[in-house]
Amino acid sequence: MATTSCDVAIVGAGLGGCFLALLLRRRGQRVVVIEQGPSIPSAGADFLKPPGLRVLARHGLAELVERHGLRRDLIRYYHDGEPIRECRFPDGGFLIRPYRELVELIYACCAMEGVEFCFDAAIERVEREGDRIELLTLSDGSRLRADVVVGADGTKSAIRRALDIDQVAMPYDRLLMRVATVPLSASVAQLNRLYFSSGGWLAYLYPLDRDQARVFVGLPPEQDDAVFGGGGASLVDLLRGFVSDSTDAFGSLPAAAWHPIKVSSLRVGAYHKGNAALLGSAAFACHPMTGMGMSYTLYDAEILADVISAAGGDQALLDKLLQARYEPRRQAHRQLIDYGDALATTFHDRRAYLRAFRADLHIYGDEAAPRTTPALQPI
């Protein structure tokens, strides 16, 4: 099989991989994206918070992603059925847009600009010389040589493994999550509501578009079989104990298809080695309760695009720039992962959760928040 060459090989066509590919292509780099799936990934996030929206706006993509998205600016929190606080997002709030739709838009821009995609093409072998990745062999036998390799290939990253970078994954195994898509009801159309119970359950209901809603249920793992495994416990009866203002959604829940979701945090020992770097979930993962994973990933892709273009194929310069500009992102990610841990371990305890909640991180992430950032608002 032939060996092809490019400036940058990006492994993984999720949000991180596609956005980085677009930025690099716009700077004249020849980019190849290798994706093991038949198309871009479908599962993932729904909320794009203000920092991520600002990144997209800097690259002329804000109008495109917002065209069919839904803007919201308020989340109301409940504990044991009682409304406890609200978080209001200033300046138009955040965007709800299913992950696949969002990535598809970026992918379409990539295709227009001439990024090359190889689908159904997992990484079979990674050949290194010292710290440098010399050659990638794909599952169809074809080979790719690139000046720079980016592992945007998710939490189980093959590139991270090939670079021998340590990782620590911590499953949130005290909270089993399930998600379903159901018809939109009036209460869900009105407001995003996040319910917690002192028994260790949570339920989050929000609109996806004008017709559909997403419902997340989190529960202690020992109760999953009884509720979702045919054990006879009624989901609606259990939700009734702490979900107070969204009861008009209950009718659609028993017949819904409930998909389990595995959620873990991930910390890794380094973000780059030789001519390779890690991006997005290959580099870090935090609890989805922060709602910030995509925003940080988009910002990281901006930094990587700057660094890779500035290095212009000079390995020593690339190493220096990655160390100076990209490696420090680990500190921001560490703070976000710790924050996700704090939310995930306190939500059953109202006081502890309110103490752990940080409106600045929730709204602005690691951007400098204005000095007057509101705390959670009383209702």
Ligand SMILES: Cc1cc2nc3c(=O)[nH]c(=O)nc-3n(C[C@H](O)[C@H](O)[C@H](O)COP(=O)(O)OP(=O)(O)OC[C@H]3O[C@@H](n4cnc5c(N)ncnc54)[C@H](O)[C@@H]3O)c2cc1C
């Ligand atoms: C349940 C859940 C809810 C979330 N909600 C939010 C939210 O509301 N807001 C938010 O900002 N963030 C949220 N996040 C985080 C967000 O989904 C991630 O930050 C984001 O998806 C990271 O994008 P990515 O491109 O790194 O990874 P991914 O989207 O995981 O893409 C990785 C890609 O790499 C491919 N791949 C893997 N291995 C290989 C290989 N060997 N060869 C080729 N391709 C490979 C995969 O098929 C996949 O397409 C959530 C995460 C979860 C789990």
